[in-house]
Amino acid sequence: MNSDHRLSTLRRRLAEEEIPAVVVTDIPNVIYLTGFDDVFDAMANAALLVTSEVARVYTDSRYETSVAAAAEGTSWALRVPKDAMYIALCEDVVAQGIDVIMLESSVPYGRFRFISEKFGGNVRVVDQLVEGLRQVKESREIVRIREAAAVTDRAFDHILDFITPGMTEASVGLELEVFMRTNGGHGIAFDPIVASGPNSAMPHAGVSDRRIEIGDFVKLDFGARYEGYCSDMTRTVVMGSASDRQREIHGAVLAANLAGIEACRAGRTGADIHETARAVLAEAGFGEYFGHGLGHGVGLEIHEQPSLSPRGRNAVPAGSVATIEPGVYIPGFGGVRIEDLVVVEDGGCTLLSHSPKELIEL
Ligand SMILES: [Mn+2]
Incomplete structure (x- = not known):
């Protein structure tokens, strides 16, 4: 499913909020934004980093082959870190000079704390960021x-x-x-x-x-x-x-x-x-x-x-x-x-x- 317009809607929202990056970790939101509908199960380990320039899927080796195939010809790049996914993601964010990120309000507390500590910058938790887009069906x-x-x-x-x-x-x-x-x-x-x-x-x-x-x-x-x-x-x-x-x-x-x-x-x-x-x-x-x-x-x-x-x-x-x-x-x-x-x-x-x-x- 081509999902480019979903990505551009999210980027517009980022621009409105004047936040440089969003990290999406809720799996149904990951599925929705990427349009990769038959790749991730409910237990999947995957996250998205979206900025005005970057649209990147982070996952582990179990999903690498299927995500690579699904991402082909889309706006999404794939990154499969050797070590923990969220550590790599936070390092990438810091390397880009980003000092504020948005997280979904549904993020589990342990994950929120882990990302906040590794990232070290300002974390803003936003309600209904992707859920609001999902509400109106195509x-x-x-x-x-x-x-x-x-x-x-x-x-x-x-x-x-x-x-x-x-x-x-x-x-x-x-x-x-x-x-x-x-x-x-x-x-x-x-x-x-x-x-x-x-x-x-x-x-x-x-x-x-x-x-x-x-x-x-x-x-x-x-x-x-x-x-x-x-x-x-x-x-x-x-x-x-x-x-x-x-x-x-x-x-x-x-x-x-x-x-x-x-x-x-x-x-x-x-x-x-x-x-x-x-x-x-x-x-x-x-x-x-x-x-x-x-x-x-x-x-x-x-x-x-x-x-x-x-x-x-x-x-x-x-x-x-x-x-x-x-x-x-x-x-x-x-x-x-x-x-x-x-x-x-x-x-x-x-x-x-x-x-x-x-x-x-x-
Ligand atoms: Mn019911």
Whole structure:
């Protein structure tokens, strides 16, 4: 993926801030800025040094061959130091006479201290430096997220035929994962959540060895990866016939989901969109059972900007991709979440999730 315009946008930002250099160490930011999407895994050892003159990737010998191939014909130079990567990087910065560098605010504290000591100059930590650029997707990024969402839709369709009473949550989670990996996905975006019965009252339950029983809510939250980009979707079904209480809760969450989608458009703040959906749940008497944010951005990472929550004070930009995922969680009883992925646009949003949302009784 050619990423030269991303580099020039970052350089413009450096010039505006009057900072001569930035050191980028967060791997999704490294992947984004270089456009080397199939080189670095989440555990990769890599960093970038960017100045008005230099665009250099630092890594170690494990990644040398693949980064050299990816960098060919791009603006990026490669440096594979014999010794510790950050020592070499700091020495290079000092050798260029640079006395101020920018670091991402997400830099781990130990790394921050190490770089600060080796560099010896002035270190400025900046929020959302690359994350702000990543928030607005290019059309080629949206194509990938849409494909990841299509894998998720197919997996939901498949799992409805697969789940039977007596099956453990873990076996359903594994089936979702295998299906996504073997039906168009290049991986999974996160470990699937399959939360049944009382476990469904925990928003991020994961999976357990609990066997799914007749009468359970079964909350399924899962996502695929496609060419590095994530999808995210939640549906909640009932094993057997739904009770009146289950219908009531599901109906309220669905109304909040639809209100959130209706409210979601560029220019509104994340907090405002969140509040629209929350008010629907409060009106239905479930306000106290919705404790998390309405949604989050999705891209190279499963959780990124923008934040559709009370903390989302900024206007959500056109071209961002976000989830709309209200939920009601009643301790001891169970919970429902309905989550869709959308592209935010001027005047509205476009759904990327197409799985049915009415209450499904298996
Ligand atoms: Mn989500």
